[in-house]
Amino acid sequence: MFQKIILLILLVGCTHNRPSPFKEGSGYASGEIILSSMLLINIHDGVMPPLDCVSNQKDAEVLLRVIRPRMEEIDARLDKQLHAPASRQITLNNCLNNCSCHYLDQTLRDSKIALSKDEKKEWAKILKEYKSEREVQCLSYCAVRAQSTHFRS
Numbered sequence: 001m002f003q004k005i006i007l008l009i010l011l012v013g014c015t016h017n018r019p020s021p022f023k024e025g026s027g028y029a030s031g032e033i034i035l036s037s038m039l040l041i042n043i044h045d046g047v048m049p050p051l052d053c054v055s056n057q058k059d060a061e062v063l064l065r066v067i068r069p070r071m072e073e074i075d076a077r078l079d080k081q082l083h084a085p086a087s088r089q090i091t092l093n094n095c096l097n098n099c100s101c102h103y104l105d106q107t108l109r110d111s112k113i114a115l116s117k118d119e120k121k122e123w124a125k126i127l128k129e130y131k132s133e134r135e136v137q138c139l140s141y142c143a144v145r146a147q148s149t150h151f152r153s
Contacts, residue, residue: 033071035099035139044057078107088119092119096126
């Protein structure tokens with residue numbers, strides 16, 4: 001009887017629908033996940049030299065596979081935000097703060113989302129500012145963060 005109760009508790013516990021552990025406030029912001037993916041892709045493709053914590057292309061490939069489920073969640077949320085004009089403007093304006101401008105630009109192109117004339121002008125201005133002032137900072141932030149995480153583990 002006791003074994004049946006334990007089995008029932010385990011069964012209920014395993015089938016209970018839990019929320020995703022990766023929320024914006026959990027320490028894994030979308031911008032960090034996006035930057036990490038971009039960094040790993042650059043290492044994997046040989047565009048960037050390996051880091052101490054990602055020593056070769058094979059390591060980058062494994063980490064990309066691990067991070068992929070979270071990226072799928074982010075992609076779904078971004079797709080929803082970019083298709084709604086009100087949230088699209090907020091998302092595009094925030095990309096300078098969370099270092100996601102390059103990724104958003106790729107997403108806009110891949111999704112073929114039509115921007116209004118004013119949105120195109122504003123987006124071009126944001127991208128220019130990102131490339132001239134923030135891109136290097138964002139990538140270096142990601143590399144430093146990856147190195148510091150590596151040394152803690």
